Amino acid sequence: MxxxxxxxxxxVGRKRVERLMRQAGLAGISPRKAKGFTRRDPDAGLAPxxxxxDFTAPVPNxxxxxxxxxxxxxxxxxxxxxxxxxxxxxVVAWETSARADADLVLTTLEYALASREPIAGELIHxxxxxxxxxxxxxxxxxxxxxxxASMGSVGDSYDNALAENLWMLIKTECVRGRVFATRAEANxxxxxxxxxxxxxxxxxxxxxxxxxxxxxxxxxxxxAATEQVNLKPRQPALTS
Numbered sequence: 001m002x003x004x005x006x007x008x009x010x011x012v013g014r015k016r017v018e019r020l021m022r023q024a025g026l027a028g029i030s031p032r033k034a035k036g037f038t039r040r041d042p043d044a045g046l047a048p049x050x051x052x053x054d055f056t057a058p059v060p061n062x063x064x065x066x067x068x069x070x071x072x073x074x075x076x077x078x079x080x081x082x083x084x085x086x087x088x089x090x091v092v093a094w095e096t097s098a099r100a101d102a103d104l105v106l107t108t109l110e111y112a113l114a115s116r117e118p119i120a121g122e123l124i125h126x127x128x129x130x131x132x133x134x135x136x137x138x139x140x141x142x143x144x145x146x147x148x149a150s151m152g153s154v155g156d157s158y159d160n161a162l163a164e165n166l167w168m169l170i171k172t173e174c175v176r177g178r179v180f181a182t183r184a185e186a187n188x189x190x191x192x193x194x195x196x197x198x199x200x201x202x203x204x205x206x207x208x209x210x211x212x213x214x215x216x217x218x219x220x221x222x223x224a225a226t227e228q229v230n231l232k233p234r235q236p237a238l239t240s
Contacts, residue, residue: 046134047149051126055162057087060216061118064092065126066108066133067163068100069170071190073180080190081108084166085116088219089204090212091166091194092116096187102135109138113145120146127151128160169198 057063063086071078081104082094093112097104109125125147127133133151142149152159174193180186200213207215 045139046129047139047151049152049159050124050148050150051152051159053152053158053161055086057085060085060087060219061116061123062087063124063126064112065160065163066105067128067160067167068105068130068132069167070100071096071175071180071186073183073186075180075182078180078183078186079104080170081105082163082166082194083108083112084162085212086162088212088216089162089207090199090216094190094194096183096190098183100132102132102137105132105135106137106141109141118145118147121148124148124150126160127163169202170194 051063051065055063055065064083065086066081066083069080071080076098079097079100080094081096083092084090085092092115093108095104095108095111097107105127123146125142127150129151132138133149139149157164170190170193174189175186178189180189199211201211203209203211210218
């Protein structure tokens with residue numbers, strides 16, 4: 001019975017979103033199958049898979065997933081690196097470069113650490129077997145920050161599905177049907193999409209039809225309310 005009610009609730013939510021989209025003159029776009037860009041270093045040491053396809057987290061900054069993808073421009077390829085928090089699906093950091101190297105993924109990590117300040121020992125950083133993620137530069141920085149490195153198996157997109165899902169959204173909703181003359185033009189489009197739409201405004205069914213930022217704000221508001229209740233002073237015992 002619970003499963004039936006859950007399906008009905010989901011159906012009602014989808015119908016509501018479809019109605020709002022029609023009213024706004026919007027239409028859905030079907031995703032295309034993504035191409036793989038992973039280049040593995042056969043001599044590199046690999047981290048264990050600490051995630052095992054469970055892309056959930058009870059609170060922010062417990063599981064970050066990351067990957068690289070390529071955006072085509074008339075000037076040449078623009079490589080996009082992003083880190084996504086599994087709790088809220090928020091893109092906590094992203095960076096672009098003309099080169100898909102270790103410096104790109106390391107810069108993305110530095111931006112994420114500066115903006116989120118995770119607690120050492122509590123965060124898992126999950127990636128694929130790309131040579132950028134097995135590089136000494138990145139693995140050393142993860143150790144210094146007290147972050148556990150995790151990697152999926154070889155050639156299996158399901159082992160990094162949350163990151164692949166982000167590329168599907170970006171390619172479908174931001175990139176498809178557009179021709180970018182320069183890398184700067186593509187970079188601006190990504191900024192408008194990720195920081196201007198996806199994080200603050202794009203609602204998701206798994207987040208209770210909230211955007212990633214709204215979902216995190218709700219979490220922290222509930223946490224503050226709970227802490228406030230726990231901090232209330234005890235009433236002195238009545239004496240006769």
